[in-house]
Amino acid sequence: MIHNFFTLVTRHWLSLLGLVIAVVGAVLMAMLFVMELSGFDGGPYLGILTYMVLPMVLVTGLVLIPVGVMRKRKLEARAAAAHQAPPRLPLIDLNDERTRGVVLVSLVVGLIAAVVLAAATYRGVKEMETVAFCGTTCHTVMQPEHTAFLRSPHSRLTCANCHIGTGADWFVKSKLSGSWQLIAVALKIYPTPIPSPVHNLRPARETCEQCHWPTKHVGDRLQVRSKFADDETNTESKTVILMKVGGQQGSTSSGIHWHVDPGVKIRYLTDRTRQKVYDIEHTAPDGKVKLYKTDDKPDGPTEWRAMDCVDCHNRPSHTFKMPAQELDAAMGDGRIDKKLPFIKREGLRVLQASYASHEEAREGIAREIEKFYKDKYPAVSSGQAGAVAAAGKALGDMYTWNVFPKMKVTWGTYPNNLGHSDEAPGCYRCHDKRHSTAQGDKIGRNCKTCHAVLAEDEPDPEILKKLKP
Ligand code: HEC
Ligand code: HEC
Ligand code: HEC
Numbered sequence: 160m161i162h163n164f165f166t167l168v169t170r171h172w173l174s175l176l177g178l179v180i181a182v183v184g185a186v187l188m189a190m191l192f193v194m195e196l197s198g199f200d201g202g203p204y205l206g207i208l209t210y211m212v213l214p215m216v217l218v219t220g221l222v223l224i225p226v227g228v229m230r231k232r233k234l235e236a237r238a239a240a241a242h243q244a245p246p247r248l249p250l251i252d253l254n255d256e257r258t259r260g261v262v263l264v265s266l267v268v269g270l271i272a273a274v275v276l277a278a279a280t281y282r283g284v285k286e287m288e289t290v291a292f293c294g295t296t297c298h299t300v301m302q303p304e305h306t307a308f309l310r311s312p313h314s315r316l317t318c319a320n321c322h323i324g325t326g327a328d329w330f331v332k333s334k335l336s337g338s339w340q341l342i343a344v345a346l347k348i349y350p351t352p353i354p355s356p357v358h359n360l361r362p363a364r365e366t367c368e369q370c371h372w373p374t375k376h377v378g379d380r381l382q383v384r385s386k387f388a389d390d391e392t393n394t395e396s397k398t399v400i401l402m403k404v405g406g407q408q409g410s411t412s413s414g415i416h417w418h419v420d421p422g423v424k425i426r427y428l429t430d431r432t433r434q435k436v437y438d439i440e441h442t443a444p445d446g447k448v449k450l451y452k453t454d455d456k457p458d459g460p461t462e463w464r465a466m467d468c469v470d471c472h473n474r475p476s477h478t479f480k481m482p483a484q485e486l487d488a489a490m491g492d493g494r495i496d497k498k499l500p501f502i503k504r505e506g507l508r509v510l511q512a513s514y515a516s517h518e519e520a521r522e523g524i525a526r527e528i529e530k531f532y533k534d535k536y537p538a539v540s541s542g543q544a545g546a547v548a549a550a551g552k553a554l555g556d557m558y559t560w561n562v563f564p565k566m567k568v569t570w571g572t573y574p575n576n577l578g579h580s581d582e583a584p585g586c587y588r589c590h591d592k593r594h595s596t597a598q599g600d601k602i603g604r605n606c607k608t609c610h611a612v613l614a615e616d617e618p619d620p621e622i623l624k625k626l627k628p
């Protein structure tokens with residue numbers, strides 16, 4: 160069988176060439192693949208070689224083989240028709256001195272060519288990684304996510320922890336899409352802003368749950384948040400909520416993490432951005448199915464998605480905030496002096512203006528803030544020049560963390576689904592009292608289902624005094 164195959168493919172020079180090309184391609188591919196799997200970091204361009212160029216070489220070789228075989232058949236048929244002996248491959252007679260010389264020279268030249276080619280490829284790969292090409296283009300593309308990642312609780316992870324995970328099959332899948340992305344970047348045909356990848360993001364079971372298991376989050380979680388009003392004194396108020404995170408305890412689940420109990424299955428029909436939810440299907444552990452529907456009709460493509468961690472925690476690592484959230488946080492922790500008159504109002508104003516680049520934004524924001532105090536509060540401008548300058552700088556930071564003009568990422572481009580607000584409906588995509596079953600069951604929107612609001616926008620909540628020892 161193997162012998163037959165061998166004679167078949169080596170009888171015509173085209174199929175012989177195809178065989179050599181295919182074998183060389185396959186061997187190189189396997190070598191690079193093993194090198195990468197064993198930890199050699201060849202960088203993204205080696206990926207292009209391994210996963211795009213070499214496979215093409217392999218396929219070219221494989222295509223040549225049958226072409227040669229067919230050619231040979233045709234020649235044989237023609238020879239048979241003319242009653243001639245079938246054509247043969249050229250005879251290499253190593254007893255002939257001239258032939259020996261040609262064979263030897265060909266071998267040496269071939270070997271040198273192979274070594275030079277390999278070295279050149281390697282240099283080329285290394286070179287491309289360092290040139291400004293990648294440093295600038297790639298950096299712009301991933302800058303929003305990279306910036307947010309560095310500020311997240313996951314900043315010690317690698318991108319691969321969530322976007323790739325472990326195992327060879329996902330390694331290859333990610334390399335394939337990664338190679339395509341690089342080409343898209345080189346040709347500047349990537350979308351701005353980059354859409355969320357959830358449909359080809361690995362299931363949370365195999366990423367998040369490698370580090371966080373659903374049974375671990377049990378119980379309530381207290382959250383205290385400060386907010387500042389847009390009046391002259393930036394009046395402070397506090398909201399205290401007790402989140403019923405819940406989770407699996409023994410054989411039952413409760414609270415918010417009930418959704419990720421292994422026995423609970425929820426699927427939903429949604430648009431590409433997952434901001435609109437049409438049908439919701441809940442299958443209980445006993446197999447009973449409840450289908451909730453709304454009257455809304457989709458106006459674009461939809462798909463079913465099984466709910467997991469990232470349907471609520473859709474921004475575990477790339478959390479882009481809204482201007483008011485950033486300002487409240489900075490005024491709460493002292494990066495911005497909350498005694499500066501109207502700083503909340505003015506901060507919101509300068510953050511929401513538009514700028515062409517980060518540099519322009521930093522400059523424009525600092526200038527506007529200084530100008531405001533100089534014009535309206537000269538005493539503050541001269542007496543607290545340090546606080547005014549610090550506020551200008553902190554506001555510039557906030558802008559560069561959340562807005563990326565080159566990638567068309569601005570306030571609210573990537574909504575956070577972990578809650579409910581005017582910008583992002585989050586839980587209210589389903590918990591909206593509008594989805595109902597044929598029997599009229601609705602998904603609850605009772606405030607107490609998810610949290611106890613112990614104080615809402617109070618200047619000095621009683622509950623916090625009680626909690627203090
Ligand atoms: C803790 C897990 C986690 C880590 C770590 C992580 N990501 Fe993500 N990333 C996600 C999830 C989940 C989404 C999908 C968000 C959605 O569906 O809205 C995403 C989306 C993205 C997107 C699509 C655009 C967007 O913001 O939705 C890009 C680009 C991206 N990540 C790049 C990166 C880069 C670069 C790193 C490393 C610097 C990284 N990610 C690290 C979980 C992670
Ligand atoms: C490689 C391990 C790892 C993976 C994978 C991972 N995380 Fe984490 N996660 C951590 C660590 C470590 C922390 C920080 C814990 C801390 O600061 O106490 C964290 C923190 C968090 C927090 C914040 C907890 C808090 O105190 O506010 C959330 C929420 C979270 N992870 C969700 C996710 C989700 C959702 C995914 C999947 C998209 C994920 N994680 C993937 C390790 C991981
Ligand atoms: C139905 C929405 C929802 C789903 C699904 C969900 N979470 Fe959460 N999770 C929340 C909310 C809400 C909080 C509380 C956030 C807060 O306190 O601000 C939370 C809190 C957390 C925390 C920090 C709280 C703690 O007690 O340490 C971690 C870690 C976490 N989730 C991980 C996960 C992981 C892993 C999954 C998937 C197995 C998951 N979550 C699925 C909504 C969800």
Ligand code: HEC
Pocket residue numbers: 412413414415417418425426427436439441449466470471576577578585586587588589590601602603608609
């Ligand atoms: C994709 C739709 C969907 C989203 C999004 C969603 N939920 Fe739910 N949730 C459901 C369904 C369905 C039920 C079950 C309702 C029923 O059958 O009574 C449920 C039930 C609950 C329950 C009651 C669990 C129990 O013990 O019975 C809580 C608490 C809850 N959700 C919290 C949240 C929070 C918090 C968020 C946002 C962070 C959220 N949900 C987002 C669909 C959703």
Ligand code: HEC
Pocket residue numbers: 384398400577578579586587590603604605606607608609610612615
């Ligand atoms: C389906 C679950 C769910 C329901 C129902 C729900 N909430 Fe919430 N709510 C959340 C989650 C989750 C967060 C926390 C978001 C976060 O961590 O930032 C939140 C946050 C809040 C906050 C704090 C927001 C902030 O500015 O920090 C307030 C106030 C609030 N909810 C009020 C209400 C009221 C009032 C109701 C009843 C009409 C209600 N919620 C119903 C899930 C729910």
